[in-house]
Amino acid sequence: MSDPLETQRSASAPAVEVHDLTVAYGTQPVLWDVDLELPEGKLIAVVGPNGAGKSTLLKAILGLVEPITGWVKVFGESYEKRRSWVGYVPQRESVDWDFPTNALDVVTMGVYGQLGWFRRPSRAHRETALECLEKVGIADLAKRQISRLSGGQQQRVFLARALAQNARLYFMDEPFAGVDATTERAILSLLQGLRESGRTVVAVHHDLQTVAEYFDDVVLLNARLVANGPIETTFNTENLQRTYGGKLTVLTQATEALLAQRRPG
């Protein structure tokens, strides 16, 4: 298993480059014309109100939703070429936790990508998975059925699965959502460990109070990109008001105006 950090660094290319990205579900635009560059080796929060397209941004970068326009580059190449450098932690609610499987099994899925088609995970792969469970502090729960894990433990399982991917860039959809204080601290130190080893983490984050404490950079999103950059220069009241304040964005205002015009009288 080759360490993606050992492979030649494309020194100039940012970790993620998003250009002119527009995504719509049906006729509803969710992301509008997003241009974005994310630096390598940072913890980056994606912040914005509900329905701002935070998860969609992640999914569009990962090629899970089809954009209408725009392109994405990961370390200077298309996502398809860089797939093995990228790890993903979906929202915890996105799966059925009553699925018949245990924690170790779920974490082992993290190596499936490296295995490619047809090959089965070996004992060595399962040991890697166990090590990842150890890193998130729940190796003792390896054989437990996943429905009998607490919310925080389930989140740790998802993180361990992403660790098993041994990626250089991680996308995490609300890793801190609905976890207890202990788990939150554990996850935070895990993310900091990833950063220390030169990895990049892009995480959707809901708790505005902890953004500045936990992250280096922030992406403020509300269908359009509001601001993007280091916490010190970007995460200020003005930008937050532009992201959250006045529920009507220009886009919805325009729609409203259009509808008002069509209304008789």
Place this chain on the structure above:
Amino acid sequence: MLSFAAQNVLLGASLLGVIGGILGAFALLRRQSLIGDALAHTALPGVCLGYLLTGSKTPAPLLLGAMVAGVLGSLFILGVVRSSRVSEDSAIGIVLSVFFGFGIVLLTHIQRLPFGNQSGLDKFLFGQAATLLPRDIAIMAVLGGGALLCIFLLYKEFKVLTFDREYAASLGFHVRGLEILLTLLIVVVVVIGLQTVGVVLIIATLITPAAAARQWTDRFGGVLLLSGAIGGASGSFGALVSASVDRVPTGPAIVLASSAVLVASLLFAPGRGLLWTQIAHRRVTRRIQRENLLKDLYRWGERHGNDWSQLVSWPDLMGERGATGGAMSRTRQQAKQRGWIDSSAGGARLTGAGLRVARSIVRRHRLWELYLTQRLELPDDHVHRDAEDMEHVLDDALVERIDQLLGHPETDPHGQMIPRPAGEAA
């Protein structure tokens, strides 16, 4: 000894059971149980068109027609779901009724043709396993073997697809292709099952063994294997019953057998079975009732100068929490058997052992109350109910940690003494 024909039926029915069970497990876990039903119904017009085009009664062209129709039906369902706002269950309903309606029209037309009523196509509706010939078994074995091989090769891919589709896609697996393949494998089950159980009952060979198997195991591979085993056993059982009992059709016999396994699994499977959860619930209820009785006796003694040697009358005890006579007398019996109380018609009192248990229950309750008020800053009058629930589930180690955290307190938020474990000085 079974006749040659009966051996054929036995072989065919078990084969169908195993393959239907394994693929049904995927359908069940992907929450697509009904897709098999729709695909079974789409087979009917395929069979009819196969007959009309070739005029042949041999299964090969008819099954080929069924397969083509099934593939069309499944692509239609997947396509409608993907490209429109129609939900999956609606798409399944639409495909089922449109194809099946068309099939019935064709079948009626065929039966009006000269010699059409001898076509025997109606056997595909309800199945007629007795007509299985060795060449049919050969077709079933080839198709079924191919399906099993696919699952064996793509086990890991199908597993991650079933658990977490988007994650599978992010790993680079072609999830769209895998989904289509899995649906086509269900079409294979339909084709295998047409002659044996027929269009209407095929869904049972897919879903029933899978639902039963899920009750017994928490492993993905375990569910697949057990579902296949239950399917296979039900298939052979149904075939044997219909061979030995006159006028029992094979298909329904198979379905009844697997349904019996399902009912038993829903009731008796450890952990998930209804009976087991009921017993577990009752056990907890009874323990809580016993512990409450001890606690009430303890508190009565506390109010009477920490003297637990007096007999407390039943009306006094029942008044404590409005217990009914029946529950109270059962609880009293159980506490007595454990040597926790002495009781007579006049009332009850704690024994030495009972006093120790009661003390630890009250200790758990009061420490937890204190913890809630001090650490979570809940008002005093809100904590009693919470503590009532928690005192029955906290274990000793946790209680001692709370005690330590709070600095070994003497009294609870209401000013009552927190008893220490026996042996320790107060």
